[in-house]
Amino acid sequence: MEGDRAPVMADVARIAGVSHQTVSRVLNDRPNVRPATRDRVLAAVRELSYRPNAAARTLATRRTRTLGVISFNTTLYGPACMLYGVEQAARQHEYFVTVAAVGTLDRRSLLDAVDRLRDQGVEGIIVIAPQTSAVGALANVPSDVPLVAVGCGTHTALASVAVDNEAGAELATSYLLDLGHHTVHHLVGPRSWLDAQEREAGWRNALEKRGAAVAEPLVGGDWTARTGYEHGQRIAADPDITAVFCANDHMALGMLRALQKAGHRVPQDISVIGFDDTPEAEYFGPSLTTVRQDFDELGRRALRALIEIVGDPDAGIPAAGETPHIVIPPSLVVRTSATRPRH
Amino acid sequence: MEGDRAPVMADVARIAGVSHQTVSRVLNDRPNVRPATRDRVLAAVRELSYRPNAAARTLATRRTRTLGVISFNTTLYGPACMLYGVEQAARQHEYFVTVAAVGTLDRRSLLDAVDRLRDQGVEGIIVIAPQTSAVGALANVPSDVPLVAVGCGTHTALASVAVDNEAGAELATSYLLDLGHHTVHHLVGPRSWLDAQEREAGWRNALEKRGAAVAEPLVGGDWTARTGYEHGQRIAADPDITAVFCANDHMALGMLRALQKAGHRVPQDISVIGFDDTPEAEYFGPSLTTVRQDFDELGRRALRALIEIVGDPDAGIPAAGETPHIVIPPSLVVRTSATRPRH
DNA sequence: ATCCAAAATGTGTGCGCTAACAATTTCCTC
DNA sequence: GAGGAAATTGTTAGCGCACACATTTTGGAT
Numbered sequence: 050m051e052g053d054r055a056p057v058m059a060d061v062a063r064i065a066g067v068s069h070q071t072v073s074r075v076l077n078d079r080p081n082v083r084p085a086t087r088d089r090v091l092a093a094v095r096e097l098s099y100r101p102n103a104a105a106r107t108l109a110t111r112r113t114r115t116l117g118v119i120s121f122n123t124t125l126y127g128p129a130c131m132l133y134g135v136e137q138a139a140r141q142h143e144y145f146v147t148v149a150a151v152g153t154l155d156r157r158s159l160l161d162a163v164d165r166l167r168d169q170g171v172e173g174i175i176v177i178a179p180q181t182s183a184v185g186a187l188a189n190v191p192s193d194v195p196l197v198a199v200g201c202g203t204h205t206a207l208a209s210v211a212v213d214n215e216a217g218a219e220l221a222t223s224y225l226l227d228l229g230h231h232t233v234h235h236l237v238g239p240r241s242w243l244d245a246q247e248r249e250a251g252w253r254n255a256l257e258k259r260g261a262a263v264a265e266p267l268v269g270g271d272w273t274a275r276t277g278y279e280h281g282q283r284i285a286a287d288p289d290i291t292a293v294f295c296a297n298d299h300m301a302l303g304m305l306r307a308l309q310k311a312g313h314r315v316p317q318d319i320s321v322i323g324f325d326d327t328p329e330a331e332y333f334g335p336s337l338t339t340v341r342q343d344f345d346e347l348g349r350r351a352l353r354a355l356i357e358i359v360g361d362p363d364a365g366i367p368a369a370g371e372t373p374h375i376v377i378p379p380s381l382v383v384r385t386s387a388t389r390p391r392h
Numbered sequence: 393m394e395g396d397r398a399p400v401m402a403d404v405a406r407i408a409g410v411s412h413q414t415v416s417r418v419l420n421d422r423p424n425v426r427p428a429t430r431d432r433v434l435a436a437v438r439e440l441s442y443r444p445n446a447a448a449r450t451l452a453t454r455r456t457r458t459l460g461v462i463s464f465n466t467t468l469y470g471p472a473c474m475l476y477g478v479e480q481a482a483r484q485h486e487y488f489v490t491v492a493a494v495g496t497l498d499r500r501s502l503l504d505a506v507d508r509l510r511d512q513g514v515e516g517i518i519v520i521a522p523q524t525s526a527v528g529a530l531a532n533v534p535s536d537v538p539l540v541a542v543g544c545g546t547h548t549a550l551a552s553v554a555v556d557n558e559a560g561a562e563l564a565t566s567y568l569l570d571l572g573h574h575t576v577h578h579l580v581g582p583r584s585w586l587d588a589q590e591r592e593a594g595w596r597n598a599l600e601k602r603g604a605a606v607a608e609p610l611v612g613g614d615w616t617a618r619t620g621y622e623h624g625q626r627i628a629a630d631p632d633i634t635a636v637f638c639a640n641d642h643m644a645l646g647m648l649r650a651l652q653k654a655g656h657r658v659p660q661d662i663s664v665i666g667f668d669d670t671p672e673a674e675y676f677g678p679s680l681t682t683v684r685q686d687f688d689e690l691g692r693r694a695l696r697a698l699i700e701i702v703g704d705p706d707a708g709i710p711a712a713g714e715t716p717h718i719v720i721p722p723s724l725v726v727r728t729s730a731t732r733p734r735h
Numbered sequence: 736a737t738c739c740a741a742a743a744t745g746t747g748t749g750c751g752c753t754a755a756c757a758a759t760t761t762c763c764t765c
Numbered sequence: 766g767a768g769g770a771a772a773t774t775g776t777t778a779g780c781g782c783a784c785a786c787a788t789t790t791t792g793g794a795t
Contacts, residue, residue, distance in 0.1 A: 057751055068775045073753060081773055103513045104450035105751035108780045113447065115490070115512070122476075129472040133465075136493040145512050147458070147490040150479040169458075169488050170446045274675035299672060306675045332617035332646045334677040400781055411745045416783060424743055448781035451750045736795100743790065752780085760773065765766105 056097040065093035076101060107170065115145040116355060117166035117194075121154055121178040125272070126327045127344050128177045131200050134348020135175055142356050147171065154178060154241075156186035163190055173359040175199055175351050176207070180241050195358040199351035200344070201243045208358070210351040210375040212342040214244050217379035218251025221294050221322045221340050224381055226255065228389050230292040230320065232262045236280050236304065238296035239271050248296050248324060270296060274303035281307025284319070291319055291390040298323040298330045298339055305333055305386070320387035336384035343377065350375055399440040408436035419444060450513065458488040459698060460509035460537075464497055464521040468615070469670045470687050471520045474543050477691020478518055485699050490514065497521060497584075499529035506533055516702040518542055518694050519550070523584050538701040542694035543687070544586045551701070553694040553718040557587050560683040560722035561594025564637050564665045567681075567724055569602050572732050573635040573663065579610045579623050579647065581639035588613075591639050591667060613639060617646035624650025627662070634662055634733040641666035641673045641682055648676055648729070663730035679727040686720065693718055 062069040067086060074082050075090040082090075093099070107113050116139055123129050132148070139146045147169060149162040159178070166174055173194055176187060179201030187196060188206035198209040225233045235252045238245030249266055256263045267284070270276045277300030284290050285308050295301035301323030305315055313319050315335055323330060326341035354375060401419075405412040410429060417425050418433040425433075436442070450456050459482055466472050475491070482489045490512060492505040502521070509517055516537055519530060522544030530539060531549035541552040568576045578595045581588030592609055599606045610627070613619045620643030627633050628651050638644035644666030648658055656662050658678055666673060669684035697718060 059751085069751090070753080070776080071774060074774090077753085081771095083773065086773085100511060102451070102751050103511060104447045104456065105780090106753075107447035108445070108451055108751080108782090109753040111780075123466070123479075124469070124472050124476050126467070126469075129467050132491075133467050133493055136466075136491055137495070140492070140508070145490050145508075147488050148475075148479055149483070150476055152480075165483070165488075168443060168446060274672050278675060302672055303675045306677055306679075309677060329617050329642060329645055329672065332621060332649050334649055334652060336649075402781085412781090413746080413783080414744060417744090420783080424741095426743065429743080445781050448750090449783075451752085451781080452783040454750075738793105738795080740793090741791080743788100745788070746786085748784085748786100750782085750784100754777105754779090756775100756777085758773105758775070760771105762769105762771080764768090764770100 055102075056099045057102070058099075060097055061090065061093045061099050064096065065089045113145075113170040113172055114143060115147060115169065115171050116352070116359075117169070117171035117174040118146055118148045119159070119162045119166065119174060119176045119178060120148060120150050121180070121183070123148070123150060123177075127200060127325060127342075130344030131177050131348035131351070134345040135199075135352045136348075137345070138349040138352035142352070144172075144352075144356070151178070154180045154183050156182070159183055159186045160190060163187070163194075167194055173197070173355045175348075175355055176201075179244050180239075181243055181246070182241060184243065195355060197351050197355045197358070200347050208354060208373050210347055210354055211377070212347060212379050213376045214247035214379075215251035215254065217324060217340040217342065217381075218248040218294070219255040220379065220381045221324070221338075222252045222255035223259070224338075224383075225292040225294065225320060225322065225387060226259050226261060228292075228320070228387065230390050232256065232264055233292045233294050234264050234267065234284065234290055236267045236270050236277065236293060236295045236300055238300070240268065245270075245296055252294055270300050272297050272299055274299045274306075276300060277303025278307045280304065282311065284308065285311030285313055292321075292387070293319060294322045294324075296324055298325045298327045298333075298337060301330075301337055301339070301386075302333055305335070305337075309334070316386050316388040317391065320390070322387050326382050330382075331384060333386070335386045338384045338387040339382050340379050341382045342379045347377060350377065398445075399442045400445070401442075403440055404433065404436045404442050407439065408432045456488075456513040456515055457486060458490060458512065458514050459695070459702075460512070460514035460517040461489055461491045462502070462505045462509070462517060462519045462521060463491060463493050464523070464526065466491070466493060466520075470543060470668060470685075473687030474520050474691035474694070477688035478542075478695045479691075480688070481692040481695035485695070487515075487695075487699070494521070497523045497526050499525070502526055502529045503533060506530070506537075510537055516540070516698045518691075518698055519544075522587050523582075524586055524589070525584060527586065538698060540694050540698045540701070543690050551697060551716050553690055553697055554720070555685040555690060555722050556719045557590035557722075558594035558597065560667060560685065560724075561591040561637070562598040563722065563724045564667065564681075564683050565595045565598035566602070567726075568635040568637065568663060568665065568730060569598065569604060571635075571663065571730065574733075575599065575605045575607055576635045576637050577607050577610065577627065577633050579613050579620065579636060579638045579643055581643070582614050583611065588639055595637055613643050615640050615642055617642045617649075619643060620646025620648075621650045623647065625654065627651065628654030628656055635664075635730070636662065637665045637667075639667055641668045641670045641676075641680060644673075644680055644682070644729075645676055648678070648680075652677070659729050659731040660734065663733070665730050669725050673725075674727060676729070678729045681727045681730040682725050683722050684725045685722045690720060693720065 281304040323339035330337040624647040666682035
């Protein structure tokens with residue numbers, strides 16, 4: 050058990066009575082191999098439990114069939130889903146994916162992550178790091194490996210795949226307006242995130258389109274239920290507010306709790322809408338009306354976009370200078386946390 | 393830009409006026425290099441932006457410095473955190489990590505994942521797949537790469553790192569008993585998960601130790617809020633029940649909603665306790681008392697255990713036959729969803 | 736100066752594979 | 766059954782690096 054090396058192609062060749070090149074041809078589905086020979090080779094492969102050595106193959110072909118994913122916080126529901134989608138699609142396309150989590154989003158640690166991934170020889174990188182600063186840092190990274198950003202705003206120099214945050218926010222806001230609310234307040238996400246900025250813009254747009262008053266947005270949210278709760282306490286104190294659009298579901302949860310604790314009923318007294326549609330949102334108290342984005346699909350699309358760029362090199366690299374932006378429309382999921390205002 | 397190959401060690405050597413071997417020595421921190429030479433080499437490296445070729449290095453050293461993670465559903469909070477912890481620790485130890493998500497937990501797709509990872513040359517594998525079947529399938533995989541299971545029960549033939557589910561469940565159950573409840577009902581997780589089994593066992597133990605009645609456990613839960621809700625409806629109909637221990641937080645959330653919808657107040661009428669302590673649990677209505685497990689730490693420990701096995705080979709492989717089991721104690725987080733029963 | 740060990744550097748080889756080309760065989764056509 | 770194109774197989778040469786060893790240089794001790 051100790052002494053014998055893992056079998057190599059030459060071993061297979063010997064057993065099958067052919068040259069190692071023929072083995073290579075069989076393994077790579079090359080044409081011009083007689084079926085009988087192919088069978089003998091495959092038999093030998095099985096007999097030895099031979100597995101090709103990836104490093105050697107990479108060295109010879111200069112292709113690693115590996116993609117990298119840089120992720121800021123895989124712990125969040127969205128990023129976790131996107132990662133899943135990416136891996137799923139990668140497998141389908143016969144790529145490996147290696148992940149690099151970054152703890153902070155400063156330029157340095159981002160570039161470090163890129164470096165680490167390049168050291169490993171990834172052919173392309175997907176960035177799940179929806180912060181403005183991240184995109185900024187990455188946009189002009191002097192790298193020869195293609196980058197695609199996923200789930201982060203479209204206003205970027207990077208190729209990207211994202212949900213249309215603005216449209217989603219407009220959907221939510223308009224819905225509340227249609228219900229009869231005079232205006233809608235907005236708890237924004239961290240301003241450093243593109244998603245937060247875009248959702249805020251969408252909210253503002255919808256309000257202005259209808260000529261509704263644009264109240265000062267509530268800032269300081271960090272996506273967590275905690276900050277939602279804190280703002281909820283303030284909102285609860287203002288009797289004029291009838292509708293709040295929260296930049297994500299978790300903050301909406303905190304908001305719900307604060308409101309109820311302060312004695313308000315949702316939706317009778319105040320309507321609340323979230324964003325993301327996490328699996329739990331339906332079971333919040335009350336069931337949360339929210340904007341759904343298909344994270345999985347986002348990841349899959351990102352991967353496909355990346356592969357297209359990395360491409361079978363013979364497919365040709367897309368015209369440089371063109372940074373493709375794929376945007377996916379979100380949808381409103383109506384549940385019970387929002388309703389008509391009382392008059 | 394097109395024609396020139398990426399620089400290789402020989403290029404660096406030429407520029408620095410040394411042999412490629414000296415470059416190699418510098419890059420690998422080998423002793424016996426004059427400081428002046430080392431500096432010239434490093435300068436040349438910088439000048440060319442040289443990066444060593446991982447494939448070539450792997451081919452020569454037979455080490456990939458890559459670990460694999462097999463994960464069933466990275467979308468869940470726990471697995472996502474563990475993955476994060478793993479990656480974090482891996483980086484520290486200068487390992488890459490590549491992920492392989494499996495969609496279903498049958499033996500085949502599990503072995504496929506292992507194969508895929510081995511094809512890529514991983515030196516070890518961490519399995520985040522806490523199902524009985526998964527462990528069973530993996531326990532006797534005829535593999536030369538070390539496996540460590542994480543976050544899944546300790547009663548396994550696999551090396552593992554896990555939280556002490558049984559202790560956690562006892563903690564929760566005893567707490568409720570101490571509060572004065574005559575007995576505690578239990579909504580179990582999917583029976584195919586070791587965690588679910590162990591939590592059930594812990595719950596049962598605690599009850600028996602105190603001589604409390606052991607009610608029929610509520611089965612059919614699948615970790616989602618939906619099934620928590622469904623069982624909640626049934627529980628709400630039984631006036632005798634005063635305390636429920638749910639196998640995870642999401643199901644507890646569904647339970648809370650169903651109970652409230654049915655007109656019960658939590659905790660005044662019924663106490664509820666969860667398991668996991670997801671970030672949102674604190675903001676459920678009411679704030680959820682739950683058993684906390686440190687997923688990050690779990691991931692980190694798993695990685696360290698794996699590295700120890702993969703080890704600097706000179707460190708020696710631990711005695712075969714010994715499958716180390718690391719268990720981490722959970723803790724009870726007391727919030728407001730559980731209280732004394734009314735008499 | 737002389738010699739020797741230690742330090743510093745260079746040379747050759749192989750890791751396991753694929754690409755390019757060379758050699759052989761097969762199979763058809765006339 | 767001769768000739769030649771097409772199909773099949775083999776041979777050689779790297780890919781870029783680290784390891785084992787050979788060689789040179791250095792820095793004392795004598």
